[in-house]
Amino acid sequence: MFEFVGERFRQILFASWQHFSLVAQCLILATIIAVVLATLVYKNKSLSSLANGVSAIGLTVPSFAAIGLLIAPFGFGVTPAVIVVTFFAALPIVRNAIVGLAGISPSIVESARGIGMSRFRTLVTIELPMAWPVILSGIRVSAQMVMGVAAVAAYALGPGLGGFIFSGLSRLGGAKAFDSVLVGVIGVVILAFILDLILIGIGRLTTPRGIRV
Amino acid sequence: MSESSDAITGASILLDQVTKQYPGQAKPAVGGLTLEIPAGSIVMFVGPSGCGKTTTLKMINRLIEPSSGKIVINGEDVTKMDGDTLRRRIGYVIQAGGLFPHMTVAANIAIVPKMLGWNKEKISARVDELLELVSLDPAIYRDRYPKELSGGQQQRVGVARALAADPPVLLMDEPFGAVDPITRQRLQDELLNIQAEVQKTIVMVTHDFDEAVKLGNWIAVFDEGAQLVQYDSPERILANPANEFVENFIGSGAGLKQLTLTRVNEVDLVDAITALPGELASDVLSRLQGSGQQQAVVLDSRRRPVRRLSRRQLSRLQIIDDTVDDSMPLVSDQSTLNDALDTMLVSSSETAVVTGRRDVFRGLINVQTIMEAISQANSAATADSDAPVGLNSGAIPALAVENAIAADSSGEANGQAEPQSTGESR
Numbered sequence: 001m002f003e004f005v006g007e008r009f010r011q012i013l014f015a016s017w018q019h020f021s022l023v024a025q026c027l028i029l030a031t032i033i034a035v036v037l038a039t040l041v042y043k044n045k046s047l048s049s050l051a052n053g054v055s056a057i058g059l060t061v062p063s064f065a066a067i068g069l070l071i072a073p074f075g076f077g078v079t080p081a082v083i084v085v086t087f088f089a090a091l092p093i094v095r096n097a098i099v100g101l102a103g104i105s106p107s108i109v110e111s112a113r114g115i116g117m118s119r120f121r122t123l124v125t126i127e128l129p130m131a132w133p134v135i136l137s138g139i140r141v142s143a144q145m146v147m148g149v150a151a152v153a154a155y156a157l158g159p160g161l162g163g164f165i166f167s168g169l170s171r172l173g174g175a176k177a178f179d180s181v182l183v184g185v186i187g188v189v190i191l192a193f194i195l196d197l198i199l200i201g202i203g204r205l206t207t208p209r210g211i212r213v
Numbered sequence: 214m215s216e217s218s219d220a221i222t223g224a225s226i227l228l229d230q231v232t233k234q235y236p237g238q239a240k241p242a243v244g245g246l247t248l249e250i251p252a253g254s255i256v257m258f259v260g261p262s263g264c265g266k267t268t269t270l271k272m273i274n275r276l277i278e279p280s281s282g283k284i285v286i287n288g289e290d291v292t293k294m295d296g297d298t299l300r301r302r303i304g305y306v307i308q309a310g311g312l313f314p315h316m317t318v319a320a321n322i323a324i325v326p327k328m329l330g331w332n333k334e335k336i337s338a339r340v341d342e343l344l345e346l347v348s349l350d351p352a353i354y355r356d357r358y359p360k361e362l363s364g365g366q367q368q369r370v371g372v373a374r375a376l377a378a379d380p381p382v383l384l385m386d387e388p389f390g391a392v393d394p395i396t397r398q399r400l401q402d403e404l405l406n407i408q409a410e411v412q413k414t415i416v417m418v419t420h421d422f423d424e425a426v427k428l429g430n431w432i433a434v435f436d437e438g439a440q441l442v443q444y445d446s447p448e449r450i451l452a453n454p455a456n457e458f459v460e461n462f463i464g465s466g467a468g469l470k471q472l473t474l475t476r477v478n479e480v481d482l483v484d485a486i487t488a489l490p491g492e493l494a495s496d497v498l499s500r501l502q503g504s505g506q507q508q509a510v511v512l513d514s515r516r517r518p519v520r521r522l523s524r525r526q527l528s529r530l531q532i533i534d535d536t537v538d539d540s541m542p543l544v545s546d547q548s549t550l551n552d553a554l555d556t557m558l559v560s561s562s563e564t565a566v567v568t569g570r571r572d573v574f575r576g577l578i579n580v581q582t583i584m585e586a587i588s589q590a591n592s593a594a595t596a597d598s599d600a601p602v603g604l605n606s607g608a609i610p611a612l613a614v615e616n617a618i619a620a621d622s623s624g625e626a627n628g629q630a631e632p633q634s635t636g637e638s639r
Contacts, residue, residue: 111311114276114384115325115374116301129315208315210358 004179019160020191023150026082027143030089038097048098055091063149067156081153088149089142096138100131133207140199147192161187221253223414224287224381230606231282233268242268243439245606255415257429259422265439266418270384274303301325304383309391310371312359318370319355325378343373365396385417401427402547422463426473427549433603434459444603448474471587477553477567478546480586482576485510494530510566517572541566546575550583
């Protein structure tokens with residue numbers, strides 16, 4: 001095991017970095033998509049429940065199958081990996097964003113409108129900042145989940161630690177195959193832990209004292 | 214704090230045949246309401262819940278768009294202008310202040326000036342000025358968050374925020390509904406003090422008739438569908454309720470409500486023997502005995518009352534210390550006699566200590582003074598008749614028409630404000 005890590009240390013570091021970078025970038029993209037989607041639907045009850053339903057069903061789709069399906073139109077490489085990771089990352093964020101935005105007291109929104117804030121300004125300066133802690137907890141759930149999804153993306157020759165897992169699994173029983181799988185799995189767990197710490201830090205920095213629990 | 218001035222900075226408001234009809238409802242929420250709100254006065258909307266008074270209020274700043282009719286502020290028709298621009302020129306206060314929890318007190322107050330593009334120095338100076346105006350120390354409260362304030366303090370910040378850009382009109386939707394009675398009384402007194410300084414046009418919705426009588430220059434009593442039942446001064450509504458509906462709304466104690474009409478600063482206060490911390494108790498005692506009074510009032514260095522001492526307490530003391538007694542009955546000179554009597558009853562005391570601006574000691578008020586004021590108020594005639602115009606078109610109750618005609622003719626007779634055209638009803 002240590003021998004395996006020692007031999008391929010630079011390679012592991014590079015794959016870890018790529019894995020992390022894929023997840024982080026997809027998470028940002030997913031957050032933007034999810035928040036935009038949530039702001040479009042949260043005022044409307046039936047649209048909100050439709051979005052929540054889609055998000056619930058979406059989470060039941062096996063990520064492995066999803067990536068397999070995407071290979072046909074997009075081929076191998078980064079594109080299908082990004083699509084799948086972003087898709088799965090967006091699901092929990094959409095739900096939380098809708099809950100967060102809908103949970104803001106109507107009197108707050110009314111008082112914002114009452115002192116002359118436009119609909120858009122109210123959304124950007126009042127509603128989204130107030131919903132932010134809830135959205136961020138959705139992002140944290142997403143981050144944990146898509147760390148694993150990103151590993152599966154290696155099946156489509158995407159970047160990241162998934163390569164160690166797949167190459168190990170395909171030669172199981174062979175020399176150092178198990179070590180390879182183990183390195184992939186432990187790497188993913190460590191990365192997930194680091195990302196969560198970072199997100200907690202972001203939460204501390206971006207949540208005003210007035211709405212901290 | 215800004216210099217006080219007598220100049221009216223408020224604007225007149227005219228609702229001209231304003232109707233709000235919600236789709237799918239047979240009756241309009243507000244039906245053809247014509248209402249004149251004079252500049253610089255406080256107009257109270259009262260009525261049972263669901264009568265359309267809040268809808269009417271929100272149509273003034275077009276949070277709710279009227280289905281038909283015109284809204285004219287200071288002679289300018291604002292019915293078609295951009296709603297957000299309009300609302301930046303009108304202060305708006307709701308229950309519990311409606312503060313944004315993720316912003317500090319200063320940031321909350323600075324919102325409208327920021328939208329209007331003021332520079333930073335001007336904004337921060339204005340924030341401090343407003344906090345002073347609502348009796349909150351800027352150094353302590355500027356950087357706090359709303360959840361770190363009491364209900365009354367949040368309400369004060371809400372008022373400060375509404376006044377931030379010095380709007381001519383202030384709309385308040387049951388602003389003091391969510392605070393305890395003592396805080397409410399204090400906030401009402403403060404609002405009157407602030408109004409004496411800023412002279413805005415204030416329109417306030419309330420369900421509390423006592424509050425309406427205490428704060429209002431004019432009271433509009435609404436029935437369902439925002440049908441205006443009576444629109445007149447508090448004195449005349451109390452003395453002369455238009456019909457049974459108003460009578461019921463006023464409640465049975467109309468005679469006692471006269472107490473709400475008179476303020477502490479309108480009656481003669483009793484002088485008191487005052488003492489400062491550090492004085493010899495025996496000196497104060499001999500002054501007290503000379504005057505025939507029972508208690509001396511201890512003031513602090515800024516002449517604010519801190520406690521009262523009886524003869525017996527004085528005889529036990531050597532030197533007067535600066536202990537503060539929180540249970541001392543204390544009323545502001547803006548309080549009503551009703552508030553003062555209430556305070557005395559709560560503390561089982563025959564007298565209450567009266568304070569003026571910035572809590573400076575003014576004198577004492579006692580039960581006899583209040584009793585005399587009641588009998589005076591009951592006999593005083595309220596003859597003047599310059600009530601602003603208000604009525605509904607369409608299904609007009611005969612009474613409203615009579616009132617309108619009376620108000621119209623008196624307006625013409627006095628050569629005062631133009632009587633407002635009401636379309637089909639004239």
